[in-house]
Amino acid sequence: MPTVIVDGKDIEIGAHERLNCIEVARRAGVEIPHYCWHPGLSVVASCRMCLIETGTRDAATGKITMMPKLVPGCQTPAKDGTVIVTNTALVKDSRARVEEALLIDHPIDCSICDKAGECLLQDYHFEHGQAERRTDLHPFHSRRRDVGPTVTLFVDRCIMCTRCVRFTREVSGTSELMVINRGSKEEISVFPGFPLDNKLSGNVVDLCPVGALGDKDFLYQQRVWFLKRESNVCGGCSAGCSIVTEHNQDTVYRLKPRENPHVNKWWMCDDGRYGWHHLHDPARLLSAGRLVSSNDDRETVEWSDVTTRLRQELSGAGRLAVAVSPMLTLEEAWMLCATARSIDQQAALFVGHVPVSGSDESFPGGFTIRAEKCPNRRGVEAVVALFESEERGWSDLVAAVSAGEFDAAWITAGYPHAWIDDTTAAPFGQLRCLVVQDLFDSPLAKLATWRLPAAGFAERAGTWVNAAHRAQVFAAAVRAPAGVWPEGRLYWNMLGRRGLYDPAAVRRQIAESSAALAALGGEIPAVGVDLRIDQLASS
Amino acid sequence: MKPTDPAITWLEEKPLGLTERLYLPLFLQGLSTTARHMVSRKVTVNYPEVRPTVGNPLIYRGVHRLNRDDAGRVKCVACFLCATACPAHCIDIVATESPWPDREKYPESFSIDELRCIFCGMCEEACPVDAIELTSLLDLTGKSREEMIFDKEKLLSVYDMTKDAEPMKSKTLAAGGMATFGTAPGNPTTAAGGHH
Numbered sequence: 137m138p139t140v141i142v143d144g145k146d147i148e149i150g151a152h153e154r155l156n157c158i159e160v161a162r163r164a165g166v167e168i169p170h171y172c173w174h175p176g177l178s179v180v181a182s183c184r185m186c187l188i189e190t191g192t193r194d195a196a197t198g199k200i201t202m203m204p205k206l207v208p209g210c211q212t213p214a215k216d217g218t219v220i221v222t223n224t225a226l227v228k229d230s231r232a233r234v235e236e237a238l239l240i241d242h243p244i245d246c247s248i249c250d251k252a253g254e255c256l257l258q259d260y261h262f263e264h265g266q267a268e269r270r271t272d273l274h275p276f277h278s279r280r281r282d283v284g285p286t287v288t289l290f291v292d293r294c295i296m297c298t299r300c301v302r303f304t305r306e307v308s309g310t311s312e313l314m315v316i317n318r319g320s321k322e323e324i325s326v327f328p329g330f331p332l333d334n335k336l337s338g339n340v341v342d343l344c345p346v347g348a349l350g351d352k353d354f355l356y357q358q359r360v361w362f363l364k365r366e367s368n369v370c371g372g373c374s375a376g377c378s379i380v381t382e383h384n385q386d387t388v389y390r391l392k393p394r395e396n397p398h399v400n401k402w403w404m405c406d407d408g409r410y411g412w413h414h415l416h417d418p419a420r421l422l423s424a425g426r427l428v429s430s431n432d433d434r435e436t437v438e439w440s441d442v443t444t445r446l447r448q449e450l451s452g453a454g455r456l457a458v459a460v461s462p463m464l465t466l467e468e469a470w471m472l473c474a475t476a477r478s479i480d481q482q483a484a485l486f487v488g489h490v491p492v493s494g495s496d497e498s499f500p501g502g503f504t505i506r507a508e509k510c511p512n513r514r515g516v517e518a519v520v521a522l523f524e525s526e527e528r529g530w531s532d533l534v535a536a537v538s539a540g541e542f543d544a545a546w547i548t549a550g551y552p553h554a555w556i557d558d559t560t561a562a563p564f565g566q567l568r569c570l571v572v573q574d575l576f577d578s579p580l581a582k583l584a585t586w587r588l589p590a591a592g593f594a595e596r597a598g599t600w601v602n603a604a605h606r607a608q609v610f611a612a613a614v615r616a617p618a619g620v621w622p623e624g625r626l627y628w629n630m631l632g633r634r635g636l637y638d639p640a641a642v643r644r645q646i647a648e649s650s651a652a653l654a655a656l657g658g659e660i661p662a663v664g665v666d667l668r669i670d671q672l673a674s675s
Numbered sequence: 676m677k678p679t680d681p682a683i684t685w686l687e688e689k690p691l692g693l694t695e696r697l698y699l700p701l702f703l704q705g706l707s708t709t710a711r712h713m714v715s716r717k718v719t720v721n722y723p724e725v726r727p728t729v730g731n732p733l734i735y736r737g738v739h740r741l742n743r744d745d746a747g748r749v750k751c752v753a754c755f756l757c758a759t760a761c762p763a764h765c766i767d768i769v770a771t772e773s774p775w776p777d778r779e780k781y782p783e784s785f786s787i788d789e790l791r792c793i794f795c796g797m798c799e800e801a802c803p804v805d806a807i808e809l810t811s812l813l814d815l816t817g818k819s820r821e822e823m824i825f826d827k828e829k830l831l832s833v834y835d836m837t838k839d840a841e842p843m844k845s846k847t848l849a850a851g852g853m854a855t856f857g858t859a860p861g862n863p864t865t866a867a868g869g870h871h
Contacts, residue, residue, distance in 0.1 A: 247756065277778075280779070359755040359759070
């Protein structure tokens with residue numbers, strides 16, 4: 137095994153691993169500060185923050201020969217016998233000089249900078265900089281330049297790491313951003329008439345190590361140290377990007393991508409990033425409404441009564457059809473199927489409406505935005521297959537209802553966008569009992585005997601299975617608004633289970649009953665688990 | 676720290692001397708303190724008929740105010756540092772982009788729940804632009820809880836009310852204001868509200 141020596145400590149690396157000094161040092165628990173290097177982008181070694189001392193150890197004699205000058209850690213590959221030294225006076229002095237140079241012309245406007253609190257310049261200056269300033273302190277306001285519909289540039293805060301420029305060239309492949317001028321006059325800019333406007337543009341804000349690139353959606357909304365972070369999964373499309381939901385007092389403020397090499401690497405698309413506003417839409421359904429007369433008059437029913445009355449009415453109505461929405465988590469879908477079957481043993485279970493918009497969109501960096509705008513079609517299909525021998529979808533359900541095959545229907549939806557028109561909804565009007573569970577009012581919800589509110593993606597807990605069969609488990613980031621029981625809680629109570637909704641308990645039960653979903657039984661890592669792996673192993 | 680820690684020096688209590696054991700001298704000593712206070716100058720006043728004197732308004736912690744800049748705009752830049760420092764969580768700020776070209780960010784709304792406030796002065800210490808200050812207004816009353824939540828306009832009006840008697844602390848300090856410590860009468864910063 138190749139061995140790298142980091143600050144006197146031997147670190148073994150894989151025989152075929154291609155790592156640079158920063159990555160190896162991190163394994164030894166040594167943080168080499170860096171601005172311009174990012175694991176997802178090419179190496180330019182321009183910020184000079186990661187300068188370290190390196191050398192080689194002779195395998196035969198054990199003699200160490202050091203390089204006379206400092207080298208950038210990001211650009212220096214670590215191989216067998218590489219010696220990395222990060223704690224010498226020379227390295228420390230170099231870091232302090234880099235910090236000093238960066239701060240010569242940096243506006244000291246941390247108090248109004250959105251990045252303050254998660255800024256690498258702040259953190260590194262605190263750790264590696266010097267307290268004494270040898271130039272004049274002249275606080276000034278940064279010039280601001282609009283670079284696109286979602287991103288704004290604070291020109292003078294920039295430290296010219298060019299991460300954003302490389303991102304648009306290498307990952308989004310759109311090349312809008314560029315460096316203009318030279319030397320100390322260098323600036324990030326866009327060509328006139330070609331703004332930073334692509335589906336991945338929000339990522340440059342995450343990449344920016346300082347406060348130069350600001351997200352217009354988040355600008356001045358909240359200081360970052362007030363935000364609480366919950367690992368989550370984006371519900372925007374079937375790619376199922378790993379995200380972090382950042383919230384405070386049950387209000388979501390922004391979503392950030394979470395590193396997951398199997399799904400989204402370090403990125404997420406703008407549709408997902410800004411696709412949380414519907415959670416706080418005042419038009420959301422916020423109470424369980426039972427129709428009392430034909431012209432959409434509804435009484436609000438207490439949730440404790442909903443569980444019993446719903447069961448009574450549905451069991452008295454006749455043949456039941458259930459649409460299991462691909463917005464539901466695996467656990468919720470399973471509990472819904474179990475609830476439906478406990479009401480009517482012959483209940484027909486259909487996979488709910490799968491919204492599709494356009495076609496899959498791929499980017500040079502390997503990122504794909506899926507056309508299927510729901511996070512859990514595969515998971516719901518797998519759950520329905522546990523109960524039904526034949527897989528039937530939304531169009532089958534609409535046809536069957538039109539043909540008068542059913543007397544009652546329970547439609548779960550939870551789509552953030554309008555999804556059904558009057559014509560499609562019309563046949564549902566003849567049903568004796570119609571239960572609709574959705575985020576917003578719709579032509580279908582107007583016809584419903586029971587109109588129940590649904591939870592938004594950040595309010596759910598459970599598992600979603602993305603288009604690549606990867607199951608990711610997550611907890612609810614925020615509580616659902618007052619008056620809303622998330623689906624999981626309702627089904628849990630309708631099944632007569634005690635205590636709070638426990639997705640892990642349901643998940644264990646699903647894993648035990650299904651070979652296809654057996655992988656869910658174990659501990660699931662933060663990056664999720666590929667459901668196909670276990671299937672191959674068992675066959 | 677354990678009792679056996681070498682950094683601890685253990686001292687024995689001194690045995691009582693003759694005067695202490697006699698009891699009477701110490702009794703007289705205590706009684707003399709009482710007697711001295713009976714004849715000395717009174718420090719209590721008949722509030723509210725008589726207003727108390729604020730020793731040094733620069734360090735007195737009364738009702739908050741929001742200072743204005745030279746153009747009369749709110750000086751606050753909505754950095755949230757006061758709200759962060761506040762141990763009572765009584766400051767609520769909504770920030771937005773400022774309508775002025777020379778300023779980037781400003782508070783759209785700024786409110787302090789004076790009932791929740793513990794008047795510790797941490798907000799004033801935290802403020803990087805000397806926008807929030809505690810005045811020497813000491814009698815703070817209201818008829819409802821809502822009335823005691825001071826919004827931006829009210830906090831600015833406190834500034835307008837007190838700015839003549841108590842100029843901005845940063846300016847007073849720059850002009851050597853701290854030298855006047857403890858000399859309340861004739862202090863140029865003595866607050867409004869019926870003080871001497």
